Amino acid sequence: MTKIQRIFKPHNKSQYKRYTRSTGGNALFFIFLFLAGAFSVVPLIYCISTSFKPIDELLLFPPEFFVKRPTIENYLALPTLLNNLGVPLARYFFNSVFVAVASTALHIIAAAMAAYVFSKGKIHGGTVLFLIVQFALLYNGYTLAIPQYFIFSKIGIIDTYLVYILPAIPSSMGCFLMKQYMDSGVPDALIEAACIDGASIFRTFWTIVMPIVKPAWMTLLLFSFKDMWSIIPSGTIFSEQLKTLPQVLSTLSAGGIARSGSAMVATVLLMIPPIIVFVISQKNVIETMGSSGIKE
Numbered sequence: 001m002t003k004i005q006r007i008f009k010p011h012n013k014s015q016y017k018r019y020t021r022s023t024g025g026n027a028l029f030f031i032f033l034f035l036a037g038a039f040s041v042v043p044l045i046y047c048i049s050t051s052f053k054p055i056d057e058l059l060l061f062p063p064e065f066f067v068k069r070p071t072i073e074n075y076l077a078l079p080t081l082l083n084n085l086g087v088p089l090a091r092y093f094f095n096s097v098f099v100a101v102a103s104t105a106l107h108i109i110a111a112a113m114a115a116y117v118f119s120k121g122k123i124h125g126g127t128v129l130f131l132i133v134q135f136a137l138l139y140n141g142y143t144l145a146i147p148q149y150f151i152f153s154k155i156g157i158i159d160t161y162l163v164y165i166l167p168a169i170p171s172s173m174g175c176f177l178m179k180q181y182m183d184s185g186v187p188d189a190l191i192e193a194a195c196i197d198g199a200s201i202f203r204t205f206w207t208i209v210m211p212i213v214k215p216a217w218m219t220l221l222l223f224s225f226k227d228m229w230s231i232i233p234s235g236t237i238f239s240e241q242l243k244t245l246p247q248v249l250s251t252l253s254a255g256g257i258a259r260s261g262s263a264m265v266a267t268v269l270l271m272i273p274p275i276i277v278f279v280i281s282q283k284n285v286i287e288t289m290g291s292s293g294i295k296e
Helices: 001-008 023-051 073-083 087-119 126-136 141-155 162-168 172-185 190-197 201-212 214-229 245-255 259-290
Strands: none
Touching: 001 190, 023 259, 073 259, 087 126, 087 162, 087 172, 087 190, 087 201, 087 214, 087 245, 126 172, 141 162, 162 214, 172 214, 190 201, 245 259
């Protein structure tokens, strides 16, 4: 037995401490997670159930949670309601996909570059600048709506795609998340080795840093895509050709109870793309949330 083993060897087995939960604690923890998960899924189940309800069940009060006589009439009626619009449905779908994909891609690139500078760059005043980024997390969209409108009006981008895309690029949440992950997941020695080998800053960023922080930008992909897919601009888009699918489908709910079935169909259809993105990025989201706060 070595000297180190003798030093750290306990004198008796009673010195070992158990840090695992008991069987009862595990059961309570499982029950809590099950109830929390079930509570989160309830709105989704209600939307799907209501989308299959006939008109007589939609008019019931109090409303029933589950459908008794499912029908697909609401799904068949949705194209008819949307065909009355002056713009084809495909145009709204294209606007939503283009805005969500372009905004998400540009946001990830901008957030990763800014986070790389804050995390690995040696700049004067970097700590103060990152504090400003953190303070920017306190402001929400309602606070920035009026200043953004004046800025958009001055630079002449009202009623263009830039109204959707430009505000999404410099999001402080993405920069903060990426920076925290880079602090713990990208060793400084790896960056120094790349510099010694003659790699430029951009090559180091694209070929070394970005693959390592894939869980972080996949998490950012989920959050950003979800927000941009459901975006409804207020007072900045007036052309029918530039409106997105959520903005048009939201008008169905204004038709009263008779159209609530079709409105639920629209809600279910709008939930499908974010769910697909979540399924793809779920593993990376869990990894990011578990390691972004760990320091070397």
